[in-house]
Amino acid sequence: MKSNKSLSARLFPFSWRDLVISAGILLCALELCILLQMGDTSDGFASPIFVLAVLLVSRLTSGYLYGLIASVTGVICVNYVFTSPYWAFNFTLSGYPLTFLTFLAVSVITSTLTTQIKQQERLRAEGEKEKMRANLLRSVSHDIRTPLTSIVGATSTLLENPGLSAEEQQTLLKDARDDAQWLIRVVENLLSITRMGDTQAHITKQPEAAEEVLGEAVRKFRKRFPGITVEVRAPEKLLLVPMDPILVEQVLSNLLENAALHGIHTTHITLSVRPDGDHARFSVRDNGGGIPAKVLPTLFDGGLKHSETSAGDGKRNMGLGLSVCLAIVRAHGGTMEANNLSEGAEFSFRLPLA
Known part of the structure; x- marks a missing residue:
């Protein structure tokens, strides 16, 4: 019945x-x-x-x-x-x-x-959601496991070797702190995915001044990366964009951090916003080494690791951050893309103004 x-x-x-x-x-x-x-x-x-x-x-x-x-x-x-x-x-x-x-x-x-x-x-649509969940799970498993191993190793070394010099102790503590901060950002990304839910109905949008959101993201970025200069470009006329400011700020923070960590000796970043038809276009440009052409088609699938963009140890996986960025932008009804420039790379996304 x-x-x-x-x-x-x-x-x-x-x-x-x-x-x-x-x-x-x-x-x-x-x-x-x-x-x-x-x-x-x-x-x-x-x-x-x-x-x-x-x-x-x-x-x-x-x-x-x-x-x-x-x-x-x-x-x-x-x-x-x-x-x-x-x-x-x-x-x-x-x-x-x-x-x-x-x-x-x-x-x-x-x-x-x-x-x-x-x-x-x-x-x-359900298949795409499952694919995104699988990519996020794969990225999270890598992002969480490696920093935790590093933290345990650093603290164990401190406990088991009380005779270490003050300089060595400071180095180990600094490494443990950096890994803990990385874990905090991973958790923030996961909370954003949970907060958005499965549909756009969970996004509460209201008109926000775009330059204020840019300014807050840059302020936090400069605290972590004081050696990288950031240039902010915004229109003279106030640009109000319907958005969830916390989530969009997180997108900008993730993109700024990726430019700093994966840009290969990035020294300058340009962060801008401008009207683009009936959308607002946000852009993050860096003067680093760009993105390998072979990973551009799958850049937002959650699989790009630090080892693919630089000669580092590969523990900083940018896949989760970019997957979260794409999910947030799509939940706002926008689009996102990445491309290489003559010098460096550019990540940009567009949000509807209506």
Whole structure:
């Protein structure tokens, strides 16, 4: 019994939105036919118009309910209003059963195709989510395991070797602190993913001054990387962008940090924002060594490690940070891209202004 109700709900779902769409399309078809009837006394124009109306209703609504209702409504209108004798039913008309079957066939076929397309889109979206979860899990397992091993090693060395010099102790403590800060940023990224949830409905956007968000991200970055100069470019006119400022600030912080850690001797970063049509374009440029061409197509999949961009030890995995950046930007309805410049690389993303 429960499965039958579930099947019925999927095939014939009720929705006020679909009801309004159906009513609007049928009213437009009715008005168009009335206008044509006023200028032409011949019959026959109403059937193709209502067939088109049934097609649109079936395509733009969910399930079969509204397509079937549109089919019955179309047949009634064609027979009662736009076929002689007017304003009267005549079921003896030649071809009437064929007309009725045509309307029903258009409705059922279109509804079936629409349902299949929506199901395929839903499966594809779920597949992308699972892929992103797998990439995040793979990145997290690497990002957390290596710093924890380093922290344990540094603290064990301090405990087991009390005779170490003050300079050696400071070096070990500094390494342990840096790894702990890295873990904190990993946790912040994970909390952002959890906070966003699976849909855009979890993002609370409100107009924010873009230059203020840039300034806060730069302020935090300069504390960690005082040796790298940052140039901020913003339009003179106040640019208000609908966003969650905390999440967008995290995107900028991740991109700034990636430029510093993976840019290969980056000494200067340009952070900018400007209007770009009906979007705001944020950009992070560095003067480092750029991104290897072979990893550009999969850059946001969570697989790029430090060892692929420099001669380092490979423990700083930028995959998680970029995956989080892409997830946040998409949740805002924006797009993100990366490319190499003549000197260095550029990461940019666009957020809708509306």
